[in-house]
Amino acid sequence: MAHKHENDTMFQFFEWYTPADHQHWIRLKEQVSFLSNIGLTAIWVPPPTKGGSPRDVGYGAYDLWDMGEFNQKGGVPTKYGTKDELKEAIEECKKHGIKVYFDAVLNHKARGDETEVFKAVAVADDDRNVEIEEAHDITAYTKFTFPGRIGKYSDFQWNHTHFSGTDWDAKEKRSAVFKIEGENKGFADDVDRENGNYDYLMFCDIDYKQSEVVAETELWAMWCVNEFGIDGFRIDALKHISSGFIAHLFEYIRKESDSLNFFGVGEYWKKDVNDLEAHLENNSSIHLFDVPLHYNFARAGMEGPSFDMRTIFDGSLVQSSPHSAVTFIDNHDTQPYQALESFVDPWFKPLAAALICLRFDGYPCVFYGDFYGIEAISADKPHTAIPGRKEMFSRILLARKEFAYGDQNDYFDHPNCIGWVRHGDEHHPKGLAVVMSNSSAKCYKRMNVGKQHAGQVWVDMMGYWKSLAIVNEEGWAKFHCHSGxxxxxxxxxxxxxxTTVEEPSPEDSERHIREEDYAREHADDTSDDDEGEARKDSNNDEDPER
Structure with missing residues (x-):
């Protein structure tokens, strides 16, 4: 069971191509014990609600009240399994002290049951404030009656008055962004300003100006809390939803559930941290994924040695608002062949994992696809599968669980070689030193881990660097890492x-031996060499050996 003094770490337990075999909740139940042992304290599960088909990843939301319980849209289970299996997986999580966050798709509904005729006006796709024709009657699938559920849990039925827009005129077989006309209608004002107004994203766009819609969503949210015992929501498509409504929803949940710590994190997909900061000013009740940091990682992976590692956190949310940032490397949207594809190069994944997991700031989230691997798009395209890095991530997560605590000193003083020290706390006093290189040369950092460690021998727990580091009487030591x-x-x-994580190739092994032989020969040399080492320490302590 997770200890109250341990670091919090989130795990995204799905990727886009997770098999549609209705076995995923069973897989979660089977993996909970292992995930707890390596330090995971929270699980973000995919949208558990019924989508438009048995293969729907969950973002084509049809019925939020159906979590694999009713025969609707092609079957009873969702892509991931049945409601009972979901509850069993959550109960197993609770046994191990792991929190559970539901992925909540609250922006839109898909695959309506019946059509309606109503007035709407098409707007420009690149500026939704511009109407490109006169209002006229369209026919759209905006009636949601949920005939398979027959009113269980809620008898609320949706119609066009509950939506602000849709994208398909069934009579004319025409696709466009249609703004629905009527009293108190129109797109929300408190959304992202991309495309003029980015309220509308897809399908039938939910209108939170309607009081009955707000009441229905409140009722569903509290049902999730009471029925399943969840600890938070990940809000999909946050920049397309009224920020005022989301702030109200979390305030309502925390009040009604008497849980001030009910967690919320939103997907506000913008590269500019100023956009994220602006949203937080309007809605401080929620965390945001650190999208700018993800793009820094992607750029660092592509640019290699030309990327200045001293700038890795520049423009990131974790740098400007660390208490609001959920840091991540990749997710289901950035993986290959997805809409936001920007997958971080494999060689940089261990560096990125250390950067989000082993530092003081941010709430790190590890991606299922990075950990367990990404399935092939289809059986006839096996080359699209990507293997996981379970052993590597497990080792870094274990370092977070056991060693990454207390004060932090940074040594960000070289474009290709950076490091930092965590000094431990009263519950985890041992401390940790991290050093990384993004160049084709080995590097080292002379870092001070504290006089209390004088005379100790330190080792690389990744098993990469085989030689030892000796801490001198003032607490200084020379900590190495291999190239890249x-x-x-x-x-x-x-x-x-x-043991060594991910054994290197024979060529890499030979290079590592040469690098370590050189390091041993120059172990007492305090002069700089030409192989990418740092030039000086960036904290305020003086190195007595210089």
């Missing part, structure tokens, strides 16, 4: 040997 790699240095424990 990261090493995590901790005190050597008797009887504890860290």
């Amino acid at each position: 790699s990261v090493s995590l240095w901790v005190e050597k424990e008797e009887g504890k040997n860290w």
Whole structure:
């Protein structure tokens, strides 16, 4: 069970191509114990609600009240399984002290049951404030009657008055962004200003200006809390939803559930941190995914040695608003062949994992696809599958669980070699030193881990760098890593040997041996060399060996 003094770490338990075999909740139940042991404290599950088909990932939301319980849209289970299996998986999470966050798709509804005729006006796709024709009657699937559920849990039925827009005129077989006309209608004002007004995204866009819609959503949210015991929501498509409504919803949940810590994180997909900061000014009740940091990682992976690692956090949310940032490397939208594809290069994944998991700020979220792997798009395209890095991520997560605590000193003083020290706290006093290189040369950092560690021998718990580091009487040591790699240095424990994560190729092994032989020969050399080492320490302590 997670200890109250441990770091919090989130795990996104799905990727876009997770098999539509209705077994995913069973997989979660089976993996909970392992995930808890390596330090995961919260699970973000995919949208558990019934989508428009048995293969729907969950973002084509049809019926929020159907979590694999009713025979609707092609079957009883969702892509991930049945309601009972979901509840069993959540109960297993609770046994291990793991919190559960539902992915809530509140922006739109898809695959309506019946058509209606009503007035609407088409707007320009690149500026939704501009009407491109006169209002006229269209025919659209905006009636949601949920015949398979027959009013269980809620007898609310949706019609066109509950939506602000739609994208398909069934009579004319015409696709456009249609703004629905009527009393108190129109797109929300408190949304992102991209395309003039980005309230409308897809399908039937939910109108939170309608009081009955707000009441229905409140009722559903509290049902999720009471029926399943969830601990938070991940809000999909946040920049397309009224910020005022989302702020109200979380205030309502926290009040009604008597849980001030009910968690919320939103997908506000903007590269500019100023856009994220502006949203937080209007809605401080929610965390945001650090999208700018993700793009920094993607750029660092592509640019290699030309990327200045001292700037890795520049323009990120974790730098400007660390208490509001959920940091991540990739997710289901950035993986290959998806709409926001910007997958971080594999060589940079270990560095990125250390940067989000082993530092003081941010709430890190690890992606299922990075950990377990990404399935092939289809059976006839096996080359699209991507293997997971379970062992590597597990080791870094274990370092977060056991060592990454307390004060932090940064050594961000070289464009290709950076490092930092975590000094531990009263519950985890051992400390941790991290050093990484994005160049084709090995690097080292002379870092101070504290006089209390004088005389200790430290080792790389990744198993990459085989030689040892000796802490001198003032607390300084020379911590190495290989080229394009990261090493995590901790005190050597008797009887504890860290196996190497992801064995290198024979060519890499030969290069590593040469690098370590050179390092041993120059272990006492305090002069700078030409292989990418840092030039000086960036904290305020003076190195007595210089």
